[in-house]
Each structure stands twice: as structure tokens, then as C-alpha cells.
Amino acid sequence: MKLRVINGPNLNMTGRREPSVYGSETLDDINNQLRDFAQGQGITLDFFQSNSEGALIDAVHDVLLKGFDGCVINAGAYTHYSFALRDAIAATGKPFVEVHLSNIHAREEFRHTSVIAPVCIGQIAGLGKLGYQLAVEALAAYDNKGPLEK
Numbered sequence: 001m002k003l004r005v006i007n008g009p010n011l012n013m014t015g016r017r018e019p020s021v022y023g024s025e026t027l028d029d030i031n032n033q034l035r036d037f038a039q040g041q042g043i044t045l046d047f048f049q050s051n052s053e054g055a056l057i058d059a060v061h062d063v064l065l066k067g068f069d070g071c072v073i074n075a076g077a078y079t080h081y082s083f084a085l086r087d088a089i090a091a092t093g094k095p096f097v098e099v100h101l102s103n104i105h106a107r108e109e110f111r112h113t114s115v116i117a118p119v120c121i122g123q124i125a126g127l128g129k130l131g132y133q134l135a136v137e138a139l140a141a142y143d144n145k146g147p148l149e150k
């Protein structure tokens with residue numbers, strides 16, 4: 001199984017940016033641990049990060065065009081308002097799991113809305129880096145059992 005992991009704007013600053021909210025580990029630290037976890041499950045991960053909406057949309061399209069089985073996405077602040085990203089996810093027809101390091105529902109009002117949630121199979125928020133691991137597990141379970149027996 002081959003999954004893509006997409007991180008959006010400002011997530012390249014994880015570890016340096018508001019550590020009380022996002023933790024003190026860097027995105028590379030988180031990705032390396034996630035890669036090791038996935039390898040143990042026989043899952044190959046491909047990592048992508050960008051601060052640009054267009055580059056993220058292209059990376060989402062590639063989930064379909066390059067034959068990935070699904071995708072873990074932390075779209076950062078684009079989560080809250082990018083209809084273009086939402087449409088891109090829908091266009092792939094592939095399972096996406098939305099992840100947030102912080103609990104977006106316990107923060108400012110504008111973070112309570114996710115415009116991508118309706119086109120994802122699920123959302124994990126507030127569990128820090130563990131959220132990425134749980135998302136990989138969810139996609140593996142989804143792939144094994146199919147959408148009707150999740």
C-alpha cells in the first residue's frame with residue numbers, strides 16, 4: 001500500500017512555531033517516525049509539504065494521477081477556507097484523512113470550520129503527531145475492508 005502525506009502552509013515551521021500549540025518536534029522528526037511506523041505495517045509513505053495553495057492542489061491531484069491508495073492531509077489554515085483544495089480532494093475520488101496537530105475545535109472560532117472535512121473519510125484533531133499515525137492506520141483499515149465495513 002502506498003499513501004501520500006501532505007502538509008500545508010506553515011507546517012514546515014513545526015517545532016519552531018508556537019511550540020506550546022504544535023509541539024517541539026520538527027516536521028522531519030514527525031515524518032521520520034511516521035515512515036518507520038508505516039514501514040512496520042508494510043505501507044510506503046510519500047511526503048509532500050508546501051506553503052502554496054496551487055502546489056498543494058497539484059499534490060492532491062497526484063494522489064490519483066500517480067496511483068496512491070489514499071492520503072493523509074494537514075492543510076493548515078487552508079483547511080478553513082480553501083474551496084479549491086476541497087474540490088481537488090473530491091476530484092481524486094481517493095480516501096483522505098484530515099489531520100490537525102492541535103484541537104481546532106477548542107481554538108478560535110475561524111478554526112472550527114473545515115471546508116475539506118465533507119470530502120474526507122474522517123478528521124483527527126488535537127492528538128499531536130499521533131494523529132498522523134492514526135490516520136495511516138485508518139487508511140489501511142479502509143483499504144482492507146472497503147467503505148461499507150469501516
Ligand code: DQA
Pocket residue numbers: 009010011074075076077078079099100101102103104111
Ligand atoms: C493546524 C491547525 C490550523 O488551524 C492552523 O492554521 C495550522 C495548523 C494544526 O495542525 O493544528 O497551520 O492545521
